Amino acid sequence: MHTPLLPFLAAAGGAAAEPPVWIQFLPLVAMVVIFWFLILRPQMRRQKEHQTKLAAIKKGDQVLTGGGLIGKVIKVDENYAEIELGQNMKVKALKSTIADVIPPNGTAAND
Numbered sequence: 655m656h657t658p659l660l661p662f663l664a665a666a667g668g669a670a671a672e673p674p675v676w677i678q679f680l681p682l683v684a685m686v687v688i689f690w691f692l693i694l695r696p697q698m699r700r701q702k703e704h705q706t707k708l709a710a711i712k713k714g715d716q717v718l719t720g721g722g723l724i725g726k727v728i729k730v731d732e733n734y735a736e737i738e739l740g741q742n743m744k745v746k747a748l749k750s751t752i753a754d755v756i757p758p759n760g761t762a763a764n765d
Contacts, residue, residue, distance in 0.1 A: 716756040
């Protein structure tokens with residue numbers, strides 16, 4: 655049994671226009687843009703702020719080191735900071751290992 659409608663249906667199904675190739679890349683481009691705005695851009699901004707904090711460290715600032723030690727800066731040069739952790743206890747640390755500068759109005763944990 656041969657139906658004359660079958661060739662017309664087959665021709666109609668194959669005649670559908672395919673979308674342009676560049677539309678297939680839109681989801682990939684959208685993911686890159688979202689990744690840039692949600693992850694890379696804020697991270698670069700935080701890194702820049704941290705670099706400006708490190709560049710502005712001066713004698714007398716209270717700092718938090720990467721190891722979790724809090725101390726007072728005694729001496730600063732281009733790459734190193736000498737930090738007083740306690741009475742007559744001084745350490746020399748790389749400026750890049752300083753995690754944060756504690757604001758002057760911050761209180762110590764033991765006070």
